[in-house]
Amino acid sequence: MSVTNELLLTGLTLLDHTKQVFGHVHIVGDRIGAIYADGDDLPNVNRTIDLTGLTVTPGLVDIQVHFREPGGEGSETIRSGTDAAVAGGMTAVVTMPNTNPAVDSVEVVRDIQSIAAKEAHRLDIVTSGCLTVGRQGAKNVDYAALYEAGVRLFTDDGDAVMDAALMRNALQASTQLPGMVVAQHCEDANLVAGGVLTEGPVADQLGVAGRPGVAETIIVARDIELARDTRGRYHVLHLSTGASLALVRQAKADGLAVSCEVTPQHLVLTAYDVPRLGTSGRMNPPLRTASDVQALREGLKAQVIDAIATDHAPHAPALKAKPLDQAPPGMLGVETSWQVAWTHLVLPGIISPCQLVWAMSTRPAMIAGLHRHGQPIVPGSVANLTVIDLAATQMISNESIRSQSRNSPWLGDVFYSKVEMTLKDGAMVNDN
Ligand SMILES: [Zn+2]
Secondary structure (H helix, E strand, O other): OOOOOOOEEEEEEEOOOEEEEEEEEEEEEEEEEEEEEOOOOOOOOEEEEEEEOOOOEEEEEEEOOOOOOOOOOOOOHHHHHHHHHOOEEEEEEEEEEOOOOOOOOHHHHHHHHHHHHHHOOOOOOOOEOOOEEOOOOEEOOOOHHHHHHOOOOOOOOOOOOOOOOHHHHHHHHHOOOOOOOOOOOOOOHHHHHOOEEEEOOOHHHHHOOOEOOHHHHHHHHHHHHHHHHHHEEEEEEOOHHHHHHHHHHHHHHHHHHEEEEOOHHHHHHOOHHHHHHHHHOOOOOOOHHHHHHHHHHHHHHHHOOOEEOEEEEOHHHHHHOOOOOOOOOOOOOOOHHHHHHHHHOOOOOOOOOOHHHHHHHHHHHHHOOOOOOOOOOOOOOOEEEEEEEEEEEEOOOOOOOOOOOOOOOOOOOOOEEEEEEEOOOOOOOOOO
16 A cells, blocks of 8 residues: 655645635645644644745746757756756746757657656656757748647747748647647747847947847737737747737737746846856847836736746757857756746846746746646645745855856856755755
């Protein structure tokens, strides 16, 4: 006879998208069996852990990460990416398909799934699929076949699909395949060709070509019109400008099935930070202006922005040691996103703790169809949970980072709050 896993976590603050209250959590099997208030009689459970002073949230969900496997194992692997994600409080992630080979066939999906299965006791890893064969922008992939293999989110991330007919096909497919999401890296390839930083004074000062904000706006505008035409399901990856946010706001007001995410770095940093950060400050889309940051913060507060996703983009130190115009774009994210957001968005009062949980767990889980994640902290919910010390501080350093790479703009910075552990399907994943 099997013995059901039972665990009693006492002395916690329960924080989900609707509440922040004191309580004790009784986990039975892979679910929350009961919640007890202060003063309630607690059951006698063999494994009782006193977590007085800590906070428990639904497990964090990051729908935009690059784990580089297959093909980029010198920068990150599914294993090292899992170490990093668990340390950051994630219980589920969606990996991007710009691997080598790209995720454009059922065979590659199956390969990634078999590696991800080895980490499933720590983290649920689901791969996205390409929108076009080889991310070449010339031919649609077989959406139904990849969907059948479990793919829900499709994107050529790293590049925009420039051919409107291919985008229209993809959005039409999404109306036939429930839960399919067409996600776009919104930068017009011609307008950003050769560009390094956002167009403007910093790019000029550093002598590199610019990537204008309008490159994002016109792709978002075109795709929204295609979503209107097809009634397809559309998602903007790492939205970065106030102008494109205004388009998403209108599309939502028009009742279209449109959502968007933003990265922590685009909510905190601007192009003026790049001279200080060096190549860790180079990413696509690039860091923008202070007025864009202000607009994104307002969009997050108003929940026009659905989710915070990191675009976790590890690059081996040798790659990022190149000059700014030759170093690959992207920065680490999964380990620090909660801390960055808590410190720069919640503590200053821009969004509430409940809103942060919505943007980093509840809503991204809904977008990606990760139905075992992001559930409220109530009896019956799957016990995918993150335990956080909101009173702690932590300095990000080479030693604290679990990723195989070190390209973080936050090295040497101190953040408020610290992830203490995650629980995956009711079992403690003690990583920190
Ligand atoms: Zn991208």
